[in-house]
Amino acid sequence: MIIYKTDEQVELMQISALLVSQTLSEIAGVLKAGMKTEEIDKLAKEFIHDNGAISSFYNYNGFPSQLITSVNDVVVHGLPGKEELKDGDIISVDVGVIKNKYHGDHAYTFIIGDAKPEIIKLVKTTKESLFVGIKEAVVGKRLGDIGFAIQQHNEKQGYGVVRDFVGHGLGQSMHEDPQVPNYGRKGTGMLLKENLVMAIEPMINMGTKDVFMERDGWTVRTADGKPSVHFEHDVCVKKGTALILSDYSIIEAAEKKNNNLNTSYY
Template sequence: MILYKTNEEVELMQISALLVSDTLAEVAKIIKPGITTLQIDKLANEFILDNGAVPSFYNYNGFPFHIITSVNDVVVHGFPSEYELVDGDIISVDVGTIKNGFHGDHAYTFIIGEVSPEILNLVKTTKESLFVGIKEAVVGKRLGDIGYAIQNYNEKQGYGVVRDLVGHGLGKDMHEDPQVPNYGRKGTGMLLRENLVMAIEPMINMGKKDVFLDHDGWTIRTADGSPSVHFEHDVCVKKGEALILSNYAPIEDAEKKNINLNTSYYA
């Protein structure tokens, strides 16, 4: 069942989404070689609690951590651990919050130090494809238009668009209808109506699209061991232009100020 939001509910959801953005900005300030992903989890949890919210992911279907940290070939659902980040790693940090009864849920991929031009292009293309998809999230378009736009943008670069995992509706539950694939055909799928809120989240592999579930029952990795990149925004369908409820600006600002992070693909 599709749950369309009132304008007042959309405003409440934006508060949750922006708290996720602010949490990711705090993460961007402290990421560096030598920090463990468990330390990042601790900082994010404390920041969320200090801002009057709770982490969406903790104990969700038994997930044992507060945020998701997916490094290199991990597509999504990576466990924070004692792993120390090193120069050349890429890490997707996925954060969820519950505030005022509504979820915010989005993700950002960071580059630590120097990486190959190929990885820089993968990060750049995946991030750009998110906004290409968001442009299609307007009244009168169809769900397949979003997926087609993301798929086409990435496959032109030869990248693998993950099929096994998709975006989703968002609201009082973290995963609501509809599912929002990053692949599809133009003009197919449900008609988009105003105030449908979705998490749009391209998950793109440098190699093939295939993935597998690791032994922990959560971590999803690329089947060929290639790097994977994940970006995600919370988006509300509107007439003419989608409303992005989350905000990358504070994350990018913190990222640029952190000498340990590589933002050269912005140029």
């Protein structure tokens, strides 16, 4: 069932989405080689709680952590732990919060230190494709238009577009209808109407689109061991131009100030 939001509900959702952005900004300010992913999880827990919210992810279907840290060939659902980040790593940090009964949920991929040009290109292209998809999230377009735009932008670079995991509707539940694939055909799928709120989230692999799940039941890796990148925004369908509820600008500002992060692709 599709749940369209009122303008007042969209405003509440934007508060939740911006708290996710603020959390990611806090993380962007401290990320560096040698940092353990469990330290990121602890920081996020404290910041989210200090701002009157709770993690959407913690204990969701048994998920054991506050947020998701997916490093290098981990596509999604990486578990924070004692793993130390290394120079040249990429890490996708996915954060979800519940505030005012509504969820915010989005992700950002960071580059630690010096990285190979081909990895920097993958990060740049994936991030670009998110905004290419968002341009299609307007009244009168169809769901397949979003996926088609993201798919074309990445596949023309030879990248694999993950099929097994997709974006989703968002509201008082973290996962609502519709599913929002990062692939598709133009002019197909449901007609987009005003105040549909979605998490649009391209998950793009340097090599094959195929993935597998580790024995922990959570961690999803690329089948060929090549890197994967994940970006995600919370988006509300509007006439003419989509309303992005989350805010990358504050994340990018913190990222640029942190000399341990690579922003050379900007």
